[in-house]
Amino acid sequence: METVTKVTKSEAFIAKENNYGAHNYHPLPVVLERGEGVYVWDVEGDRYYDFLSAYSAVNQGHCHPRIIHALKQQAEKLTLTSRAFYSDKLGDFEEYLCKLFGYEKALVMNSGVEAVETAMKLCRKWAYEVKGLAADQAKIVFADGNFHGRTISVISASNDDSARKNFGPFVDGIVRVPYNDVDAFEQLLKEDKNIAGFIVEPIQGEAGVVVPDEDYLSRIRSLCKEYNVLFVIDEIQTGIARTGRMLASYAIDESDSSSKPDILILGKALSGGVLPVSAVLADDQVMLCIKPGEHGSTYGGNPLACAVSLEALQVVIDEKLADNAHLMGMVFRAGLNDIATRSPLIKEVRGKGLLSAIVIDGAEDGHLAWDICMEFKANGLLAKPTHGDKIRLAPPLVINEEQIHECLSIIEKSLARFA
Incomplete structure (x- = not known):
């Protein structure tokens, strides 16, 4: 008896884009359908922290009322x-x-x-x-x-x-x-x-x-x-x-x-x-x-x-989002630097406000940084590599301190997978 492989909603949407769309991007394999504040949801209903903010276009948070x-x-x-x-x-x-x-x-x-x-x-x-x-x-x-x-x-x-x-x-x-x-x-x-x-x-x-x-x-x-x-x-x-x-x-x-x-x-x-x-x-x-x-x-x-x-x-x-970006950015980079003391993967932490990046040691070809971002995704956070060995981390500016600490936990947990 022939086995029928069930295609998920996400796989179907990705296949359609690959079939009919120009191949001028290489997205993470996640299909989003809804956003609110710092969160986005995929077509399967899974929730993620958005740490790209559409390349800093969604500073005010998704779908601000x-x-x-x-x-x-x-x-x-x-x-x-x-x-x-x-x-x-x-x-x-x-x-x-x-x-x-x-x-x-x-x-x-x-x-x-x-x-x-x-x-x-x-x-x-x-x-x-x-x-x-x-x-x-x-x-x-x-x-x-x-x-x-x-x-x-x-x-x-x-x-x-x-x-x-x-x-x-x-x-x-x-x-x-x-x-x-x-x-x-x-x-x-x-x-x-x-x-x-x-x-x-x-x-x-x-x-x-x-x-x-x-x-x-x-x-x-x-x-x-x-x-x-x-x-x-x-x-x-x-x-x-x-x-x-x-x-x-x-x-x-x-x-x-x-x-x-x-x-x-x-x-x-x-x-x-x-x-x-x-x-x-x-x-x-x-x-x-x-x-x-x-x-x-x-x-x-x-x-x-x-x-x-x-x-x-x-x-x-x-909403004083500049002030929040300054304060939350300090908390976030302090947390990243703390993680770096325990993770040899982080070679450098960069940034100002809520525009940050980590440089991944030994990831110049981009494969390791991509794999780390895939692990972020598996744990509920979306980010993308840039220029091979860097991962940019830029959440919407409405993020609060509790959410920052939760995201730092996701990042540390994900990095530990590659230790």
């Missing part, structure tokens, strides 16, 4: 106008962004990489129309180890072979310098007078949560000012309270604005993980270089996105 209410309320009235017309939501959202982060103008887009592309275009336009560089000579500097997205121009700035292989030819006018190396950047500025801007992450998330020296950004900012170069910060992953304050790069209350960029890029948690929303902020001298018809997006700044994002930002402020 206030954000979902704003979504429903606006969706019943007006969702999209295109920018051919004004709406009653865009101006309010732009004003909110500008006043909160301290800029004169905001340009609202959709995905994070669209915002990075927007910043690149602004750098070049400003370089020709304000700085006075010769036509088609402007260069934009990026840091080694960066991750700003997947478009052709953005991967032109990457030194990650997996992002670049067989996608060339690449865009000209891109220069790279080592991350966290002020001297290398200064030497470049001395040698090349065609530098328009420097685009950098305040903490390199995709690279494995690489935290630079405390004075790195302020020193880079000073050099940019001295050489008349735009200082551009990509806070798509680090922003909106993830690192223990609203922004990783500077304090929006102006208590420390020495690292405030000329152009600020936001995304991900800007909408609380509900819609793709991004924004670029700058003052008039930079932003007004772009004139009508020179840049835009059909969906950028749509009424639904504006209503949702304004509420998502207000939730972060009202």
